[in-house]
Amino acid sequence: MNIAIISRGENLYSTRSLFKAGASRNHVMEVLDPNRCTQAIEDGKPVLYFNNEPVNDLDAVIPRIGASNTYFGAALVRHFQSMGVFCVVQAEPILQSRNKWTCNQVLAHAKIPVPKTVLGTSGDVEGMLDIFGDPPYIIKVLQGTHGHGVILAETYRGAVSTIETLLTSKVRFVIQEFIEESNGSDLRAIVVDGKVVGAMKRQGQDGEFRSNLHRGGSSEVIKLSYAEENLALRAAKALRLGVCGVDILQSNRGPLVLEVNSTPGLEGIETTTGISIAGQIISYIERNKRR
Structure with a gap:
């Protein structure tokens, strides 16, 4: 298959991991910088150009949409959808998950517990x-x-x-x-195609209430409880995300969904667990293209 990764950074760990995983399965991989894509509608049909060359041979795309490029990136994904290209995550779920209030509204509608x-x-x-x-x-x-x-x-x-x-x-x-009892930690579960394929516990540095690895936090492999795994799967389903990272807080009243990320970083989870999340995403594409 011809698979494109939508990414502004071809040297980023996640982009490289996805590229390698796809190439190892004999797929033709490429990276498309969204800033070099031109979306058009010609004769009533969606058309896409990359570096002024038409793009019309893709089977699937893997969006890696950064927060600073949410609107244009989501518009590009929507354009691929209108062209009939399989998108690992679709435009509206990207927009819904990226906005923290909208995300919480969707989760609340699905009766998924979140912090007040x-x-x-x-x-x-x-x-x-x-x-x-x-x-x-x-x-x-x-x-x-x-x-x-x-x-x-x-x-x-x-x-x-x-x-x-x-x-x-x-x-x-x-x-x-x-949530004081979480002690500056959270759980990150990666969901791919309705299944949790990897999970880790992240712990913030001493005195830091945020557990993000980008802020110097540490991580360890963890086995989710049934309630935690079920919560992650329900959150992914509510937001209609084929691939996502679900962040969960352990509270005195049970697990709570903190955030859902439609473009989860792969370096921390792959390094911590030793699992090729990128390979799981490529397998997801293969399953859907066979249907």
Whole structure:
């Protein structure tokens, strides 16, 4: 098959891992930088050009859409869908998962437990905080990644000041309860085609409430409980994501979905578990093209 990876960084670990996994199975692999793609509609049909050359021979694409390129990247994926190309993740699920509030709304509709969350508005700031009770509070911008745009407000007045600053700057955000018992850790489950194919526990550095490996956190292999695995699968299904990373917090009231990532990094999970997640994604494409 001819498979393209939509990525702005052909030397990034995840892109290289996917390329290698596909090539090892005798697929023709290529990397398409979305910034060098031109989408067009000609004679009522979707047409795509890459470096001014028509792209019309692809069987499947693997989107690796960064947060800074969400709108254009999702539009490109939607264009491939309209061309009849199999997309590992589709455009609307990418957009829904990338926006933290929209993602929580979808999960809530599916009755999937998440931390208590409030959409930041220009209304009664103190009233919003009163929903949570005593501090600390977590404040998140809607489209941050790798732990960026996540603030721990340890005092009530500090939270008010932060929220007022975000409102003045017209930055969209949510307020979320702080799950103290998670102790700066979370679980990352990778779901591919309705199955958890790898999982790890991430632990933040001492004094760090964020567990992201990009922020110096550590990781270890973990076997998910039935409840945790079931939660990850339900979250992926609710968001209609064929491939995703589901971040789960272990709380006193059971596992909670923290976030769902439609473009999960592969380096941390593959290095920690020794599992070729990239190979699992290529297998997913092969199964779907045989149907």
